[in-house]
Amino acid sequence: MTKSAETAHDLVVFGATSFVGQILTRYLLETYGVGKSVKWAIAGRSESKLNALKSELGDNGKDLPVILADASDEAALKSMCEQTRVIISTVGPYALYGEPLVQACVRSGTDYCDLTGEVQWIGKMVQRYEEEAKASGARIVHCCGFDSIPSDMGVWFLQNQAEQTFGEPCRDVRMRVKTAKGEFSGGTVASLMNAVKEASADPKLRKQMANPFSICPPEHRSKTRQPSLKGAEFDKTFNAWLAPFVMAAINTRVVHRSNAMQNARYGKEFTYDEAMMTGRGTKGRLAAYAVTGGLGAFLMASAIKPTRWLVEKFVPQPGEGPSPEAQEAGFYDLRFVGRTEDGKTIITKVTGDRDPGYGSTGKMLGEAGMCLAFDIPADQPGGFWTPASLLDGKLMDRLTSKAGLTFEVLETR
Numbered sequence: 443m444t445k446s447a448e449t450a451h452d453l454v455v456f457g458a459t460s461f462v463g464q465i466l467t468r469y470l471l472e473t474y475g476v477g478k479s480v481k482w483a484i485a486g487r488s489e490s491k492l493n494a495l496k497s498e499l500g501d502n503g504k505d506l507p508v509i510l511a512d513a514s515d516e517a518a519l520k521s522m523c524e525q526t527r528v529i530i531s532t533v534g535p536y537a538l539y540g541e542p543l544v545q546a547c548v549r550s551g552t553d554y555c556d557l558t559g560e561v562q563w564i565g566k567m568v569q570r571y572e573e574e575a576k577a578s579g580a581r582i583v584h585c586c587g588f589d590s591i592p593s594d595m596g597v598w599f600l601q602n603q604a605e606q607t608f609g610e611p612c613r614d615v616r617m618r619v620k621t622a623k624g625e626f627s628g629g630t631v632a633s634l635m636n637a638v639k640e641a642s643a644d645p646k647l648r649k650q651m652a653n654p655f656s657i658c659p660p661e662h663r664s665k666t667r668q669p670s671l672k673g674a675e676f677d678k679t680f681n682a683w684l685a686p687f688v689m690a691a692i693n694t695r696v697v698h699r700s701n702a703m704q705n706a707r708y709g710k711e712f713t714y715d716e717a718m719m720t721g722r723g724t725k726g727r728l729a730a731y732a733v734t735g736g737l738g739a740f741l742m743a744s745a746i747k748p749t750r751w752l753v754e755k756f757v758p759q760p761g762e763g764p765s766p767e768a769q770e771a772g773f774y775d776l777r778f779v780g781r782t783e784d785g786k787t788i789i790t791k792v793t794g795d796r797d798p799g800y801g802s803t804g805k806m807l808g809e810a811g812m813c814l815a816f817d818i819p820a821d822q823p824g825g826f827w828t829p830a831s832l833l834d835g836k837l838m839d840r841l842t843s844k845a846g847l848t849f850e851v852l853e854t855r
Contacts, residue, residue, distance in 0.1 A: 465804035557587030612780030624797025772797020
């Protein structure tokens with residue numbers, strides 16, 4: 443049973459004064475206005491910062507409702523949930539600050555989405571609250587930013603096209619980052635470093651995080667070994683050198699959970715991996731080795747206490763980010779190649795018109811929240827979903843019409 447539409451707000455942006463929260467707030471204001479067809483509010487722990495944000499938004503933001511709530515204040519979170527049907531949270535690292543709000547949403551039947559990429563935390567939330575979410579009707583959707591909407595919806599789109607063209611889904615799908623311009627957000631870096639820190643101290647957690655099915659239901663497993671790029675490698679399909687992609691560790695898990703939540707629609711032995719292209723020839727090969735070495739050094743330094751402080755000193759901090767001009771100059775181009783069991787091939791393309799970690803993430807997160815608020819049937823069961831398994835084509839329509847994403851078939855053979 444989902445929450446009645448008779449609430450004060452359709453959705454609330456929690457953490458509106460964070461860097462991504464401000465981008466999201468501006469996007470919703472410019473796209474949907476205030477007091478029109480969408481009833482929404484901003485929320486956070488600091489009244490002065492929330493009011494300062496409203497002032498920065500000018501006349502258009504002066505009527506934006508404000509809700510005060512701290513991430514650790516159970517009563518305030520409960521009160522916030524009672525006032526809305528959907529909450530969008532930008533308050534991370536979620537492993538440190540996210541559980542009380544998930545718990546409040548689950549217990550009040552409030553729908554929720556966020557932009558976490560912390561697979562170890564998602565696993566804990568599913569284990570602790572999934573049955574309660576099913577009972578209350580709360581639909582919980584993690585990973586609604588660059589990790590993992592382009593990957594998750596990219597595979598969903600490819601499989602739709604494969605079913606229409608070949609009459610069957612692709613058993614194997616590979617995603618390749620052809621190009622991307624933008625910066626890692628301070629919040630993303632903080633979340634990644636916290637995950638590495640947790641894993642370095644817990645062998646059991648390390649094993650869990652290495653499992654590509656770690657956030658899938660226990661019965662959803664594959665006998666087929668999952669590919670996972672560990673070093674430089676040449677890709678014949680795209681005639682380019684590859685290096686590991688830092689977000690593959692979360693995106694692959696989300697895609698596998700989407701498959702599970704769709705009753706193994708992609709196949710029980712479905713395989714998926716991600717990597718980034720570094721170019722062709724000797725230059726591309728050297729770049730692949732350089733990226734591999736740099737990523738390995740970063741993860742190793744983040745895992746060891748004596749060097750972690752040095753890494754923290756030089757990486758972006760939570761709350762920091764690029765200028766609006768830099769966000770608009772960013773973009774990304776992802777390529778997907780899928781193959782059916784008998785070798786039929788489809789190649790697709792997903793692009794975004796802003797930098798992945800900020801501008802595009804803000805728009806994707808906003809439309810995921812809007813989709814939850816207005817497009818999902820009231821009788822859709824509660825539980826922990828993924829963007830593709832719950833929001834599917836309804837989200838794709840929003841992404842392409844409002845959020846600057848494109849989905850395109852390049853080749854079938």
